[in-house]
Amino acid sequence: MQIMRIGPYGEEIPAVRDRGGIVHDARPVTADIDGPFLAGDGVRRLREALDTDSLPRLEPGERIGAPIARPMAVVCIGQNYAAHAAESGNAPPSSPILFLKHPNTVVGPYDDIVIPRGATKVDWEVELGVVVGRAAEYVDGPEEALACVAGYVVSHDVSERAFQLERSGGQWSKGKCAPTFNPVGPWLVPAGELSPQELELWSTVNGEPRQASSTADMIFSAAYLIHHISQYMRLEPGDLVNTGTPQGVALSGRFPYLKVGDVVEMGIDGLGSQRSNVVG
Incomplete structure (x- = not known):
């Protein structure tokens, strides 16, 4: 479903x-x-x-929006793949790196990504998104954490690296919070219908491969992240948790940053794929 x-x-x-x-x-x-x-x-x-076949059919052709209505919070994890930490010039973290995105970053999976004023280093990041299904506060362990999960989505943590790192003032959110900086979807797959740590994920820019990895390579599992985050904040139903991106981003220096006219595509096994045009 x-x-x-x-x-x-x-x-x-x-x-x-x-x-x-x-x-x-x-x-x-x-x-x-x-x-x-x-x-x-x-x-x-x-x-x-x-x-029970009690739902009417819809005609195809309508825009597909984000599969969750605007969440109260978008909670993100940084450098949760060792190879991505290395390409960023850092050692793998010993504890999850936590930051927030503004909820108005969330748009549909085929919506445009708008480059913000003054941006020079807009980057792509395919991520497994975890949608919270019930309040999570001081969760005791991974099993209880997974019981708080409603399902999983493809989530694109778009980042402006100059804002994030060069103008940060010591935190990352300046580079994460421009409107349209979090395409989500195309759909939400309920928890229990797939294993969050056994999914291939990928991204391309203008048809050229960028990222290709597996959630099995995550340093901190989805279950651990929900447990960990809940020790510091109360996650509410409908909140989105972005679990980190693998190697292959522009920050590595191996690829150019995004520019107007580029097309970014990404997907995760069982969760579908996205396609976003980059506009000014």
């Missing part, structure tokens, strides 16, 4: 895609794919409605 949101930006409706690729209207179950839906056992109710 693949949970989606379809329609113009700010007017998306909830939808669900079945195994045959047919998209169904989810409004008989919920008004949106948001925190209350996820916390209220919405995924189970939506699956039951789909299994």
Whole structure:
């Protein structure tokens, strides 16, 4: 089951895609794919409605939005793949590096990425996104942490490296928070339908390979990250956790940074793929 949101930006409706690729209207179950839906056992109710063929079909062709409504928080992990830490000039972290993105960075998987004013080093980062399904606070361990997960998404942590590193003032968020800097989707796959640590992920720019790795190479697993983050903040239903990117970004010095006219594509096994045009 693949949970989606379809329609113009700010007017998306909830939808669900079945195994045959047919998209169904989810409004008989919920008004949106948001925190209350996820916390209220919405995924189970939506699956039951789909299994009983009680949801009307939707015609294809509408814009695909982010599969979750605007989250309260987008929590990110830096340098969670050893090879990416190395290409950034750093040793692998001994504890997760934590930073935040503004929720208005979240857009759909095929929406444009807008280069912000004064930007010179816009970079791509394919990441496994974890969507929180129930409040996570002082979670005791990995098993309890996974019980707080609603599902998984493709998440693109777009970064402006000059803002992030050269004008940072000691933190990273200046380079992470421009609008459109977090395309998400195309769909949310419920937890339990795949293993978060056994997924291949990749990215290309203008059709040329950039990143190719596996979530098996993550330093800190998705379960550990939810556990760890919950010791410092309360994660709410509908929040998005970006789990870090593998090697192959422009920061490595091996590739040019993004410019107007570039096309960035990326995907993760079982979670679909994205395609974004870079605009000014």
